[in-house]
Each structure stands twice: as structure tokens, then as C-alpha cells.
Amino acid sequence: MKLETTYKSNNYPIIIEHHALDQLRDYIKNYKDIVLVIDQKVENEWSHITNFIATEYEAHKLIIPSGETTKTLAFYEETIESLLSKQLTRNTCLIAIGGGATGDFTGFLAATLLRGVDFIQVPTTILAHDSSVGGKVGINSKYGKNLIGAFYRPKAVIYDLNFLNTLPYSEILSGYAEVYKHALLNDIESVNHIESQYPDEQALKSLNEIEYYLYKGVQTKLNIIVADEKESNVRKFLNLGHTFGHAVEYKLKIPHGHAVMIGIVFQFIVANITLNKSFDVAHYVNYLSDLDYPLDVINALDFEPLYQLMLNDKKNDEQGVQMVLLNDIGNPVVKHIDYTTLSQAFETFKTYFNK
């Protein structure tokens, strides 16, 4: 499957297929220099592939620490100086092979090397489908994630699904949270469809048809981002589950997607209280627990520190905590939620695990 972004300019293709890497040649044949920037964990599993590409295209190979640990200013400095020592010209393409963090880091390198060179993303995780649109690249500051960065689009995203075969289940769960979130932002049919495709852990592990859901996820995110260019604030919808999720993630240091799923359930509870909705929270708790999301970790948490973390969220304004809530499936709104409501929702959430 292939789709093309629909920005006003600087569009790029996103190819989502098994063996998509076979098409890499079409996108890199005209560059003088190619640099593969590869996550260490991916290199451990797939060096036969990365070596093949390096030989085939006479590319430099640069192995970087796995995940977020690579996104420091110190490592950025070391890496960009090392790239510059190779006397690269602006006719260079960096190819990020790894998850979201590898893409963020490589994209920021590309954005700032010689005032900007091209880059291509080769995502190797499910979660990375989320960062394959949006053009956000960057590294972390000691004051927070992604605070140093740019908006800089890749020339292509080449999503070779073969890489997903070696993903641990925990990584699958983390990525599935954003896929599921995109279904919730889309419509009720999308949600029913994905839940019936992946009713339990065994089904999700198989990753059958995942290409369809990645495609839909990318498309949903793209539609929102392009709409945001005209109507500001729509982009905030993508934070569904993230306000509470980020607080839990920060507190418990659990994978991003696990925390986002907890945030998504929390959001249903808040919507029931504050928007007078009657979402079937038990359904979501049961479904996600069947998939093995550790929702019950919230039993070990206190509200007060989470509230303080929610207040620090950079999407807030002077009026306090802002959340994305579903008015209905596929129909998100952004609302300020007061302390009492948040606290009440938190206690309600805990009751699902105290039976």
C-alpha cells in the first residue's frame, strides 16, 4: 500500500508493505552520499539487511544507541561532527532505520547538517507509524522531551513490514495504542473493525492485516494535520489519551503506548462525567486487559502527583488542565477539566480493579 501526503507542498510517499525496502533504490539513486543511521537493537537483529544495503549503495553505516537514549545534545554533537568529518556535500541522504526515536534524531541531523540535507525514514516499529507523518524531528533537553527540534519532512517513508516480525510483544502493545487511538479518532466502524481483527493477545501477536491498520492510522493522522493548517487546534485531537498518559508514563517509566492506553480509558471516564456520556468503560477495560495492557498499575498511584504532572503539560494554558475527550467515537473535543472532575475520574478508574 502506498499513500502520498497532502500538504500544500513538499509532499512525500509513505509505502507500507512487506519487502518495501526493495523500492529504496528508486528514492536514493541520485545522491552522492548515503548514510544509514541504524538503531542498535535493529542492527542486532537485521545486520544482514543493513549490510546488504550498505554494500549495494556504498553507504556509510552509523549505529546509534537504541530508543530515546540516543536523543541527547551530547550525542547529537558527536554525531554531526563525525558526519561532517566525512566531507559530505548537500547531495547527501540520511536513512533512519529504527523506531520513532531513530527517526526523530536522524531527522534533526538532516535538518541541521549543512543547513539541511534529505532524509528517508525506514520505520521498524508499529509506534513509528505515528511519527512518519507530522514532520516533527528533534532531540531531548534536560528540561523535557523533544524541546530541541524542527519541522522537517522526509523525502519518503518506506515501511517494510518484515521488520515487525521480530518485535517483542511489549513493543507491539506500545505501537498498537496509537493505531487504536487513530481508530477512535476516526469512527465507530474503524473501532469495531480493529477490535474484531485483534480480539486478544494471540490475534494481536500475529499482526495479521497490520498493514491495513497502519495505513488507516497514517491516513487519519495526516487528515488531522492537514486540516490543522487551515483550522488551528485540530491537531490537539492527536493528544487523545496523552494528558493522563504522559503523567503515568513519567511516573512509572512504562512504555509510551501502554501509558497512552491507560490515558484513553481515563478519558472515557472523564467524558462520562463531564460530557454526560455513557461510554462502556468496562468494555474497554476488559478488551485492553485481554490484550495484556497493564491498566491496573493505576492502583499503585496517588492522584496528587499525577495532577501536578498534568498541570505541567505544555499543551495547557492559564486555565489549567486541558484534555481531549471523545464526545462520540470519531468526534473529539478539547476541554478544560477541573481538579474535582479529574480526581473523581481517577477514583472511578481504580474501582475497576478493586472488585
Add this chain to the structure above:
Amino acid sequence: MKLETTYKSNNYPIIIEHHALDQLRDYIKNYKDIVLVIDQKVENEWSHITNFIATEYEAHKLIIPSGETTKTLAFYEETIESLLSKQLTRNTCLIAIGGGATGDFTGFLAATLLRGVDFIQVPTTILAHDSSVGGKVGINSKYGKNLIGAFYRPKAVIYDLNFLNTLPYSEILSGYAEVYKHALLNDIESVNHIESQYPDEQALKSLNEIEYYLYKGVQTKLNIIVADEKESNVRKFLNLGHTFGHAVEYKLKIPHGHAVMIGIVFQFIVANITLNKSFDVAHYVNYLSDLDYPLDVINALDFEPLYQLMLNDKKNDEQGVQMVLLNDIGNPVVKHIDYTTLSQAFETFKTYFNK
């Protein structure tokens, strides 16, 4: 005087006037946070002004090392972390008060802080008129100048000519080289006009009417850059005098503009040889010597090391040294020049100082 850039989008005003700073308010009234990034030397002379602005707009003040010494990765890291510690939002404007280096550094901070915040340039040197168009921002690598950076435009350039009153003459000379270069790229009338305005050191020191020539210089550069968006390579014309000039600058560590003027004279000699022109080289040697440019430093140089430096220039390709030559005043061309011609021109250049 005021002009507006003529890019396809993201245009900005360039105001060139005495007391232009009085108009700063119009451009910064809507920001939540303002940060003044000030060159140490400027702060030494003009702290009464910068303090006034800081108080008036409740701005943070950040004093940075003077000139190119500020443009290191280490200092970038220190500065961006310090800015992030202030919990700035994206509704922040950085104001660069200083010369070209201050603008380059501040622009790169702005380009990468929180994925991009606005910035305004307040140039305090003549040379900085050159970097007020073109959108180039960046810092230096240990492998060369400006190798880490981005294309990122300011929201406004506010050129308050009062700052020029305290410029040392050496700085005036360095800036005048680019002003004069822009006249050479423009037409013969511009050159005659500027030479009669500034026939000698005393006249140039007065900086009478400099606002007109800065305006013309900015306009010439802008025209070339905008033309380059359609017809690639026109931008190279701006390197007039820079191929040989950069080599001399690197070798002797003299100010940029002094070296560029030497490069401009060299270029006339090469044009006479290779394009069969009859530029009056003695006229340029005499005029620029009267202004006190140290043209005779080339007497102390050998050709071979300069040639090696010219070969390293990043504008070259496989065919060797590329130079911008004037076919006529106002009519530049880009040509590959061979070793023999360059060497011959170099020896000819020396004869002007061996009489």
C-alpha cells in the same frame, strides 16, 4: 527606508534608519516572552539602550561572546538549555542585537528552540546587512564555518544606524567590502556613485548616506536570491571575491571584508586574463589602498597553499576551482579557472606592490 523581501511566502520587512529601534514595539507586542541576545561588545557600548528595551518589554537579556567565538556547539548547547530552563512557550521572540555572527547564532537558536520560535535581527554592523537577507542561520563545526545550520527567516530586520557610530574603522572597512561588492554586481552607475561618495578614508569614516548604500546592497542581494529560486546557480554570483578571499582570510586571519576586497581585485586580474577583459586594475588597487585596505599583504604569501585552500572551497565540483568573474560590471559569470591562470594572476597581483 524600508523594504520588504519578495520571496513566495514568509516575507519580512527590513527597516534601515536612524532610530529604527523606535519601531521595535510594532513587531514584538504580541509575544509572551522576549529574549534579547546581545553581542558582548555591543553590550559594552550600548547597555543603556539594551537595558531600556529589556525594561520596556520585560525581556530577558542574554549576553553572548563577541563575533564568531559564540558560534560553537558547546555554547549552543549551554544557551538552548538555559533558554529552556525559563519554561518559554512557542510564543517567544528572540532578538539578535549584534553583527552577522550574533544573527547566525540567534537564528539557529530560534530555528531549533521548541521546533522553532520567531526571531528579529537588529544588526549593529555594516557587514550584517549582508546576512539580513538569505535566511542562513547556523554555527561552526570543527570542520568548517556554518556547517551546522538551517534556512530560517527572521520576522523583521531592524537596522538602527545609530549603532554604526561606534564602529571601529576596521569594522567599517570589513562591512564596506560587501556593500561595494553589491555595487559591482549591480551596474557601473552604482559603482561610480559609491566611489564618488566615499573617495577616501575620511569620507568612508563619516558614513554619510550609508543608509542608501545599505538599502541598495540589501536590494541587490535580495534580487539575486529571489531569482535563484527560479534559476538555480544565480546565487553563486554573491561569492564574487570570495574564492580567493576565503583562502587569504583563512591563511592570514584578517577580517572577512578585508579579504573579500583582495579577492575582488584578484578576480579583475583573472577576468582580464581569461575573459580577455581590460579592467583597470590599477584603479581598484589605488582606490582600495586609499581607503586603507591592506591589499599588499599578498606580497607575503605563496601561491601554492592558497591554491590548496581554493580547491577545498565547498562551491567547487570535480572540475576544480570555480570562481565568479565580472564579464562587465553588473554582469557576473561563474567559470572554472585552471592552475596556470590562477598562478599567473597571483604573480600579476604582486607586481602592483613591487614597484
